Each structure stands twice: as structure tokens, then as C-alpha cells.
Amino acid sequence: MGEIDRIAEIMHSYKQDPRYLLALLLDIQESENHISTEAMRAVARYLGVSESRVYAVATFYRTLSLKKKGRKIIRVCMGTACHLRGSAAVLHELEKGLGIKVGEATEDGKYTLETVNCVGACALAPVVTCGDDSFGRMDPAKAAELITRGAFE
Ligand code: FES
Incomplete structure (x- = not known):
């Protein structure tokens, strides 16, 4: 399963409600070791929020990383x-x-x-x-x- 499929699976385990934004990003971080640009776009579309809001959350929390991290x-x-x-x-x-x-x-x-x-x-x-x-x-x-x-x- 590729990154996009894994992300889609994670997203669909949540309701399309903006209040799940952080939880969703944390799950993606755990699965992919980082939050890619594609992931941020997909999450924004899925939850119906702006990409800049997703970016703001993804860069605010230290546990979330835009760069792929080693194990x-x-x-x-x-x-x-x-x-x-x-x-x-x-x-x-x-x-x-x-x-x-x-x-x-x-x-x-x-x-x-x-x-x-x-x-x-x-x-x-x-x-x-x-x-x-x-x-x-x-x-x-x-x-x-x-x-x-x-x-x-
Ligand atoms: S400066 Fe204190 S451990 Fe390196």
C-alpha cells in the first residue's frame, strides 16, 4: 500500500469534521514518520478546511514533522x-x-x-x-x- 492509500485509510477512519484535524495529523505522523505536502492537501480537502490551516497546525506541534524522520x-x-x-x-x-x-x-x-x-x-x-x-x-x-x-x- 502506498503513502496516499495509507493516508486515505487513516482519513476515512475519521468523520469529515474539522475538529479531527490534529488527531488525523498525529495518526499520519505515526504512520508515515512525517506529514508530506500531499498529505496536508488531502487532509484539507477531506475536512473542508484551508491548506494554510492544516499547515499552521502541522508546524505548531513539535511531534509533527514536515520532513521525514528516521526511526x-x-x-x-x-x-x-x-x-x-x-x-x-x-x-x-x-x-x-x-x-x-x-x-x-x-x-x-x-x-x-x-x-x-x-x-x-x-x-x-x-x-x-x-x-x-x-x-x-x-x-x-x-x-x-x-x-x-x-x-x-
Ligand atoms: S554541553 Fe552539556 S552535555 Fe553537552
Whole structure:
């Protein structure tokens, strides 16, 4: 089943009533990992609301994303302590290794790369997290090694 069919199925599980806008978008986010332009258009038509209203809701809530997100989010801390100890180079290495820029998801939908401001483990700076795992005292070589040995899997 393609994205459009899945979205149609989700939409038809709701009544054509604008008050279901947020619920519908949350379901689409869960199913597709993001809200595409096509999805926003389809939802606007289905609920009889303007596309700009759908867009406004889709961009207001942090759980909703217009960009496709990977199943796991790798975060590089760019807080002061981490920055001073070279987190930018770690981020660069991860971008190179994963073949994406910060804010993007890998082609296979596995990972999204993000930055964060202090994860509260400054003594271990620079820090990278992935889900519940965190990796401290990072440097570019260690970052490359984490990717090679599948530490983010
Ligand atoms: S600045 Fe990175 S953990 Fe605090």
C-alpha cells in the first residue's frame, strides 16, 4: 500500500469534521514518520478546511514533522562544554558517515541527525545520544567507529 492509500485509510477512519484535524495529523505522523505536502492537501480537502490551516497546525506541534524522520534520532550536543571540546568536528564526521546533513534522515529511514543544546552530561563532553544510549568523550574517529560497528542500531 502506498503513502496516499495509507493516508486515505487513516482519513476515512475519521468523520469529515474539522475538529479531527490534529488527531488525523498525529495518526499520519505515526504512520508515515512525517506529514508530506500531499498529505496536508488531502487532509484539507477531506475536512473542508484551508491548506494554510492544516499547515499552521502541522508546524505548531513539535511531534509533527514536515520532513521525514528516521526511526532513530542521533543527537550531537552543541552546548558550550561540548562545543569547546570539538562537537562540531564530531557532527561533521557523523554527517559524512551517514551521508546526510543535520536535520535530514538517511535514505533507508533509519536515522535522523539533529543537534541539541546540553544533554546534562557536560563532564563527558562532547556527547552524542541515540535513543536511550549516550556516548561520551567523542571525537571524529570514535564517531566514525560508532557507525561502522553499528552502535546506533
Ligand atoms: S554541553 Fe553537552 S552535555 Fe552539556
